[in-house]
Amino acid sequence: MHALRWWQKGMVGVSLGVLAFLYLPIVILAMFSFNDSKVTSFPLAGFTLHWYEAFLANEQMLRALGNSLVVALFATALSVAIGVTAALALDRYTFPGKQLFQSAILLPLSLPGIVTGIAMLNFYKQIGIPQSLTAVVIGHATALLGVVVSQVMARLAKINRRQFEASADLGATPFETFRRVTLPEIRSSIIGSALLCFTLSFDEIPVTYFLTGREVTLPIYIYSTLRRGITPEINAIGTLIVAASFVLIILSVTLLRERHQS
Numbered sequence: 001m002h003a004l005r006w007w008q009k010g011m012v013g014v015s016l017g018v019l020a021f022l023y024l025p026i027v028i029l030a031m032f033s034f035n036d037s038k039v040t041s042f043p044l045a046g047f048t049l050h051w052y053e054a055f056l057a058n059e060q061m062l063r064a065l066g067n068s069l070v071v072a073l074f075a076t077a078l079s080v081a082i083g084v085t086a087a088l089a090l091d092r093y094t095f096p097g098k099q100l101f102q103s104a105i106l107l108p109l110s111l112p113g114i115v116t117g118i119a120m121l122n123f124y125k126q127i128g129i130p131q132s133l134t135a136v137v138i139g140h141a142t143a144l145l146g147v148v149v150s151q152v153m154a155r156l157a158k159i160n161r162r163q164f165e166a167s168a169d170l171g172a173t174p175f176e177t178f179r180r181v182t183l184p185e186i187r188s189s190i191i192g193s194a195l196l197c198f199t200l201s202f203d204e205i206p207v208t209y210f211l212t213g214r215e216v217t218l219p220i221y222i223y224s225t226l227r228r229g230i231t232p233e234i235n236a237i238g239t240l241i242v243a244a245s246f247v248l249i250i251l252s253v254t255l256l257r258e259r260h261q262s
Contacts, residue, residue: 026242033235051232052240058233064221065237071133071208071217072201075140079197082141083148084190088182090149091156106146113206116143121210131213139211140201147200148193155189156182192251199248203241 033052037045055061090102108116120139121131129135159182167177205219212220218241222234 029235030239033232033239038232051236055233055236061221061237064216064218067133067215068202068218071136071140072198074137075144075201076194076197078141079144079148080190080194083145084152087149087152087156091153105149108143109146117207117210131211133215135211136208139207140204143207144197144200147197151189151193152186155186159185195248195251199245203245
């Protein structure tokens with residue numbers, strides 16, 4: 001019993017150490033974003049908001065931020081529109097190649113981003129799609145489609161099928177059944193997966209790197225500037241991205257949390 005307690009304490013200690021190793025750099029990033037010095041080293045020179053003001057005055061960084069927001073919004077909308085439709089089809093219908101179709105949708109989730117990016121670049125060149133933000137939107141939507149399909153299908157599997165039968169018996173059309181029965185049941189999974197897709201698309205680098213043209217997104221802009229060294233402005237925008245991503249992920253996890261069915 002005594003040995004078991006020490007084993008449990010040891011596992012807790014290891015877990016806390018791993019968490020500290022993962023999140024301590026983020027804490028340091030936030031600290032340096034408020035440091036009143038261009039040199040990112042200890043000791044801190046003092047507290048300042050100058051680097052956030054400098055970020056807001058940096059037109060190139062703001063343009064890249066705008067590109068990231070546009071790409072993430074359109075990629076999320078496209079993923080949700082196609083993903084919900086695909087999930088409904090996979091849940092309700094049986095057709096030849098159904099398992100293959102489902103596996104093909106979920107495949108990009110298991111592939112490294114660099115493989116997906118290279119494959120899409122080669123394919124887009126063959127069909128005449130130039131490197132641009134439009135290509136990035138299509139690439140992100142393709143890569144994130146599996147997120148929406150998997151989450152919506154998981155929610156659909158928990159719905160009591162008798163609700164659909166009751167709706168049909170009461171004279172509801174298929175569209176009315178979807179609007180009054182299906183949509184309220186899967187709304188949380190749609191919103192949660194959309195928030196997750198937006199976060200992943202906004203932070204995506206490998207696929208974006210191969211598909212973007214002259215207009216770059218914020219992660220690509222930051223990656224290119226890092227070759228000249230880390231600047232306090234990057235610390236500031238990095239802190240804002242971490243804070244926004246944290247909020248979106250918390251919302252996504254909350255909405256996708258399993259609920260007891262009545």
